[in-house]
Amino acid sequence: MIYLAAVALGIVQGLTEFLPVSSSAHLILARMFFGWDTGRFGLAFDVACHVGTLAAVAVYFRTDLLALARAVPGLARSPAWPADGPGRRLRLIAVGSVPVAVVGLLFADDIEAAVRTPWVAVASLAAIAVLFLVVERAGQGRHGEEHLSAPAALAIGVAQAAALVPGVSRSGATIATGMIAGLRRDAAAAFSFLLGVPAIGAAALHEGHDLLGRGLTAGDAALFLIGMTVSAAVGFVTIKYLLRYLASHTLAAFAWYRLGLAAAAALWLLARGGA
Numbered sequence: 001m002i003y004l005a006a007v008a009l010g011i012v013q014g015l016t017e018f019l020p021v022s023s024s025a026h027l028i029l030a031r032m033f034f035g036w037d038t039g040r041f042g043l044a045f046d047v048a049c050h051v052g053t054l055a056a057v058a059v060y061f062r063t064d065l066l067a068l069a070r071a072v073p074g075l076a077r078s079p080a081w082p083a084d085g086p087g088r089r090l091r092l093i094a095v096g097s098v099p100v101a102v103v104g105l106l107f108a109d110d111i112e113a114a115v116r117t118p119w120v121a122v123a124s125l126a127a128i129a130v131l132f133l134v135v136e137r138a139g140q141g142r143h144g145e146e147h148l149s150a151p152a153a154l155a156i157g158v159a160q161a162a163a164l165v166p167g168v169s170r171s172g173a174t175i176a177t178g179m180i181a182g183l184r185r186d187a188a189a190a191f192s193f194l195l196g197v198p199a200i201g202a203a204a205l206h207e208g209h210d211l212l213g214r215g216l217t218a219g220d221a222a223l224f225l226i227g228m229t230v231s232a233a234v235g236f237v238t239i240k241y242l243l244r245y246l247a248s249h250t251l252a253a254f255a256w257y258r259l260g261l262a263a264a265a266a267l268w269l270l271a272r273g274g275a
Contacts, residue, residue: 003226005034006045010227013049014056014234018193018242020132020172020254021261023049025121028166029265032118047204048224049231054200056235057193064194068093084146093195095150096157100199103161115165118269122262124167129258131176132251141179144187152181156191160199167262170196172254175246185246193239 012030016023027046058065064086071086075094135141159177163170171192178188 002223006223006226007230009045010049010052010230011234013046013227014053014231015238016169017050017053017231017235018056018171018189018238020128020169020175020251021258022121022125022128022163022167022169022172023053024116024163025125025167025169025261028116028118028121029261032265033268045224045227049227050200051204052228052231052233053235054197054204055228055232056239057197057200059232060236060239061190061194064089065197068194089145089194092145092148092150092153092191093198096153096160096195097198098154099157099161100164101202103164104199104202117166118265120165121167122265122269124165124169125258125262125265128168128172128176129255129262132172132255132258135176135179136250136252136255138180141182141184141188143182143184145183145191147182148178148191149181152178153191155181156188156195160192160195170199172251176251185249185251186243189243189246 009027009030012026013023016026024046027049067086068090071090074087075090156174156177159173160170162168163173171189174192174195175185175188178191179185181188183191
């Protein structure tokens with residue numbers, strides 16, 4: 001049964017890491033609804049599943065990531081900001097990664113301890129749903145990534161840092177912010193996924209270091225491997241079809257889904273005495 005739970009949570013992570021509905025909120029609520037062991041399926045398991053989705057991004061965007069890697073020496077040699085190409089994208093990703101690096105280094109543990117609760121997830125799900133509807137009504141997103149400026153990349157990075165709060169959704173917050181900056185949905189999503197590579201990788205390294213210090217049983221290692229593998233496979237398929245969907249559809253469906261889930265979770269919590 002515990003291995004089936006690992007598979008189920010891997011599927012949830014693979015879907016919701018990229019769909020703008022919040023993977024952390026879904027993992028918290030799934031454990032709450034089904035009563036799964038939060039010790040064995042806690043933050044460390046979440047990070048293992050994030051490594052799986054990181055692998056999905058790496059495989060799907062392998063050509064882009066190789067181009068970014070080749071641009072690194074040029075970044076070191078020349079301080080000039082390129083007009084286009086991988087060098088410009090690399091600088092934008094570097095700028096966008098600053099907020100989550102600062103917040104992660106200084107406040108990550110405090111944030112996790114303070115806000116990793118079902119009620120926070122419920123409130124964040126609803127709040128970001130309203131943001132989606134407002135952004136879509138404004139209808140500003142019409143450009144490709146070539147129109148993205150350094151200040152806009154920094155704003156997207158701030159949105160990514162805000163996603164440390166469960167329910168916010170890293171992909172949702174960054175896509176919405178990218179649209180406010182004038183990007184099309186699909187262009188904002190592609191930049192969001194690439195921007196997530198350093199953040200997810202750093203979180204995995206941090207938690208992996210802590211796990212090695214605490215020790216990892218063979219049973220836990222098997223659970224983590226299952227979650228990682230499943231989330232990678234599901235995540236790859238999700239990226240592929242989400243980018244196609246966003247090219248011709250709005251975020252409204254995700255907004256209404258988030259509102260429905262928030263309402264259902266709130267009623268369930270209230271029925272259990274608000275715990």
